[in-house]
Amino acid sequence: MAKLPVHIRSLARKYTDACMETLGGWATNEQTDLDIRIRAIAMLLERGWGRPGQDHTFDLGENGTGFEIVVRRIIEEKRIRVIEGTSNGQAHIEGSSENQDQ
Numbered sequence: 001m002a003k004l005p006v007h008i009r010s011l012a013r014k015y016t017d018a019c020m021e022t023l024g025g026w027a028t029n030e031q032t033d034l035d036i037r038i039r040a041i042a043m044l045l046e047r048g049w050g051r052p053g054q055d056h057t058f059d060l061g062e063n064g065t066g067f068e069i070v071v072r073r074i075i076e077e078k079r080i081r082v083i084e085g086t087s088n089g090q091a092h093i094e095g096s097s098e099n100q101d102q
């Protein structure tokens with residue numbers, strides 16, 4: 001959606017109080033259509049409290065092994081990067097037989 005010019009936004013904001021009153025009236029009037037009431041309530045809550053956070057879910061697979069492998073790889077990659085930055089400039093992977101005499 002294109003951004004409105006500042007003067008248009010400023011003019012529109014002058015109606016904020018009236019709009020909030022209208023939404024509040026729709027939200028609390030039992031004779032208003034239920035769909036309109038629900039939407040008015042949602043709009044008021046979002047403006048007053050912000051939108052609710054989104055939960056992110058994912059499938060861990062059988063016994064969570066796929067997730068565990070990814071986490072282990074990330075940790076190992078970070079460990080390699082830290083060790084590569086040692087003063088002698090030689091890469092060393094913890095737990096490997098390489099470079100253990102140094």
